[in-house]
Amino acid sequence: MRISFIGPDRGTSRQRANALVRLKHEVTIVDPRSWLPRSVWVDRWLVHAGGLGIDGMLCRHIYREVSKNKPNFIWVDHGAYIGPEILKYLRRLEIPIVSYANDNPFAESVRSMRMRFNNYRRAIPYYDFVVVVFSENVVQAFNAGAKNVKRVFLSADEIEHSKHILTDEDHIRFDSDVSYIAQWAPERGPFIARLIELGVPISLWGDRWQRAKEWPTIKKCWRGPGMFDDRYAKVIQCTKVSLCLLSKIARNFHTGRSLQIPMLGSVLCAERSVEHSMLYEEGTEAIFWSDAEECAALCHELLADDTRRAVIARRGHERALRNNYFNEPMLASIIEAAMNVRREKQ
Secondary structure, rough: OOEEEEEEOOOHHHHHHHHHHHOOOOOEEEEHHHOOOOOHHHHHHHHOOOOOOOOHHHHOOOOOOHOOOOEEEEEEOOOOOOOOOHHHHHEEEEEEOOEEEOOOOOOOOOOOHHHHOOHHHHHHHHHHEEEEEEHHHHHHHHHOOOOOOOEEEOOOOOOOOOOOOOOOOHHHOOOOEEEEEEOOOOOOOHHHHHHOOOOOOOEOOOHHHHHHHOHHHOOOOOEEOOOOHHHHHHHHOOOEEEEOOOOOOOOOOOOOOHHHHHHHHOOOEEOOOOOHHOOOOEEEOOOEEEEHHHHHHHHHHHHOHHHHHHHHHHHHHHHHHHHEEEHHHHHHHHHHHHHHHEEEHO
16 A cells, blocks of 8 residues: 655654554655754744644645655644645545544643644544544544544554664663653653652653753753654663653553553553553552652662562563554554545445
């Protein structure tokens, strides 16, 4: 199948495009960002104003690029800035159009999130099939006019999140007792600062942490900005205990790290939730906590017991394999469901 993949040519979006290639599809990536200037002001316009006006600006570019590839399927990945005008153009091709959102586009408690996904929400009625990763988004998508909705869990990538061959230099750069890789959020600063106060030897990677009020405490543990290449996997692989915090803005109950950390052989030390408890058996396949004090105590216990830590890491890895939340089966199931809907209409 020839697939036009409209989405960022980087990060987990690129991983999904590569997985489609491994599934024997002919994939052409169309990155909407490629038609916009590289500027911090453009980035702010996209994040804080949702790219107001971007829909009309990009619709002809995207339609021209997609149509010349003569696809028989369109995959829109993330799609925060893909609005109804673009979808109206693409529907002229009379082929299935699927939206996959790996964030919570209906999290409206923060203005920047509400603005960022404004175009996405307006475009929902024009998709043939809408895929979401938050259970509450199913009803919200239908209420926004979606014709067909499927909910999937986030997924690890078969290649990017398999164990890498590590060099001595990798160990020097990335070895950690406890690590956390994520950008700053208001609720994360106090949590990380409290872990530090409780003596947890944490290594922190991610963007915007300098904005935290707790930066004077946190900065001694900050080891660099966010990583969107194989360094992300190497950090986790070089970490004894890997933290996984949920987002208070997105209101999620699992994250991509929930699947990726066990696959890379580290112990998943995650915020307790219904979905985490569905994914792993607490205490034997992963470690769960409800506050910084419980998290710190568990980290100290695990760091003091190499045998227990190794057993949990191995069992967590085995459970992740059984869960089978990987890009290839996830993508294959979505395409099959979308094509079944298409056939039923014919």
